[in-house]
Amino acid sequence: MKQRLENLVERFGIPRLIIIAFVLVLFILGSLTGLSTGQLLSASLVRFGMNGILVLAMVPTISCGVGLNFGLPVGILCGLVGALISMQLELKGFGGLAAALLFSLPLAAILGWLYAWLLNRVQGQEMMVGTYVGFSSVAFMCIFWLLAPFDNPELIWAIGGRGLRYTLTLDKHFGKVLNGFLLLKIGQLEIPFGLVGAFLLLCLLVQLFLKTKVGLAMQAAGDNPRFARAAGIDVPQMRTVGIVLSTILGAVGIIIYAQSYGFLQLYMAPLMMAFPAVAAILIGGASLEKATVGHVILGTFLFQTLLTIALPVTSHIIGGDISEVARLIISNGMILYALTRASGGR
Amino acid sequence: MAQALRMQGITKKYYGTTVLKEVGLEVDQGEIHALVGENGAGKSTLMNILFGMPVIHQTGGYEGEIYIGGEQVDILAPADAMALGIGMVHQEFMLIPGFTVTENIKLNREISRPNLLSRLFGKSLEVLDMDQMGRDSRAALDKLGVGIDEWLPVAGLPVGYMQFVEIAREIDKRNVRLLVFDEPTAVLAESEAELFLTAIRKLAQSGLAILFISHRLDEVAAVADRITVLRDGEVVGRLSGEEAHLDRIAELMVGRKIERPALPARVREPSDEDIILDMRNLVVDMPGERLNGLDLAIRRGEIIGLGGLAGHGKVAVANGIMGLYPATGEVMKDGEPLPLDDPAEVLRRGIAFVSEDRRGTGLLLGESLEHNIAFTSLQAQDRFLKGFLPGSWLKLQDSAEIREHGLRMIKELDIRCRGPEQPVRRLSGGNQQKVCLARALTLSPEILFASEPTRGIDVGAKNLVLDLLVEFNRKMNMTVVITSSELAELRKICDRIAIIYQGRLVGILDPDAPDVEYGLMMAGGKRTGVTGG
Incomplete structure (x- = not known):
């Protein structure tokens, strides 16, 4: 019995157990202090759907052997450009959302391909290089936001008439269309x-x-490149597939995120967006070598629920806000944990 | 003359397998004693025991006694061996390229002078006495009779000179009385080897005992005072320098009774009239196993063995043809050229490969048995796929068919496992190898390259694997190219055996050819190929 329990704990992972316990404690504390469990849960579900796709974007890169996609901002920026084009054209509702997705996809495919080209040249250091590709592309786009030829008055600074605003309201475009649907x-x-x-x-x-021929080839390329080559698989090409897919999911992810949030944030806002996504999939049980869709769902749910309920509960109990601190500790701590654990565990 | 080393009744078992059996070895002061044997004969294990390597003691130690200078000793760690005056010159150079010759010779045995700081903070802050170190190094190099400048950095030196620096480091140790050379001339050019042999004769004359391990039988015959021949962990011969002829050593080294069971007959015997794969000037750049231009024609339907010593390029043949290492040359399959950098195309043309690197290249260790078996066929031949919805363009893996095929293979090849879902990591070596063979079989190839198919698996499993290869050949008319370091198993199942030496074909032998022929060819002896059928 004890043995079986130990096996169960080991398979599930201690960090996950701690976080689940923590989430449960917060829920209990919440209901004890009279907060509405229903409201807490509703808010958690919204954040779950809102962030999930960005977390899902980690699966292809981990599967193809590139590791965690710290260069997620590349995809996010493509999504932002797509959304801006849709807003410039004054498209509304689901049409606006569809247009944003449609415009961003080819862009994400092209930039993802370039990003893959780069990562295939720095094998073994993809995560480090990816981090800086993400950072520098965000910085580069700050110039683009200023110079881009958008002239819809809603998008640009009211005074001077040039350059996009920091934060754009999506109310009149496609804000909350999915949130309100069903x-x-x-x-x-x-x-x-x-x-x-x-x-x-x-x-x-x-x-x-992941169950198609290409998907299986991609996973083999990540799992064991020499095996994959012996099976006639073009390993760099499979890595490219994974990175492009991840970039596209990043673009889709930010559009869904923005419509749920109700605002489009430009300039430095995308800078750190890869980190919560990385933390979430790691909390879900993924490692640097292995990630499944199940890890994404569990991880996003736990991480976002934790963040959502920590704020009201803690402010109620200690009268201050430690949710931001908790978020930083948990997300960075989780990343640190995964990076130091060279292998093993899944 | 005084006895430097006596090893007596040395027996060593690894996990129940006896690798050394009652081995005895004696080396006198001033003697050059050669230890020869094939790969796996037990030479390295014997040396590991002599040096007290951790691998020996972690696997349960050994039986027998070791005497140094007439006294019985217990060598429990390499440090003990060094303290007893045993020096080792390694096959791979253990030198720091950026340091000078002197610094390398004196590494970790530096001569130093005290100063103010070292008096306060300890010996590690003493100043190096470079002059004295240089003089010592010079003396050691002179003893060897080589004129290397002791102040040059090691980085730019020719390989042969690095070997001398390595030796100089050993003889500079004050108490050294026995020097062990492990394949010292393997990396040397002919002229360098000549110089080296002169140097060790000089060392022996100065009273040092020398134990010389080599595959180059001509050198051994030329330089050794006595020779001990090991085969399968047993001493099979002790010869004195005078009576040691090349042929005699070669025969002892390889010789064993060949049990060649009658293999099933074929409908049609393979012949040179029907060549399935023709290699011309095949060069494969595989680190440590370079192939330098191989010409070999493989007959349709035969089992051909590729033999030779480790490091001479026999395993590069299959790796080059499969496109896993950069290769040039001309390879014709059924008269049509085969691309050398496109594994997918090679697979489509009906060639399959069982890698010598089972855990690295051969398997997806974390994946299930059935997945490993079906994978290559799924990728290269589009098998095991089905439409997401009947008739749709989106094709997914057909898990039911993969399961069915996995179960069939488990039964046919008698793979011992808990079921088709078990990760292959958990299987024993022999069963992992069967998974690799099952995958190759799933491809229904015309030619199967099996590289070291029996390496690292136990004796029973070895025979099963060999039987399977024969079965593939006879029942499915598969042409089998088997590479192995174990000549005996090649001679058991092959129609012909090609011996590869220094990246080239030396000759093709009949499995029944005399042992001498094999021994000589594997040591690079030039003989015209005897082609048998």
């Missing part, structure tokens, strides 16, 4: 089926892709 209300509990459904649909698509 929203189910049960008392205080609101379940955003549209938003969560969109995320789960993408999870399913990625899962299906």
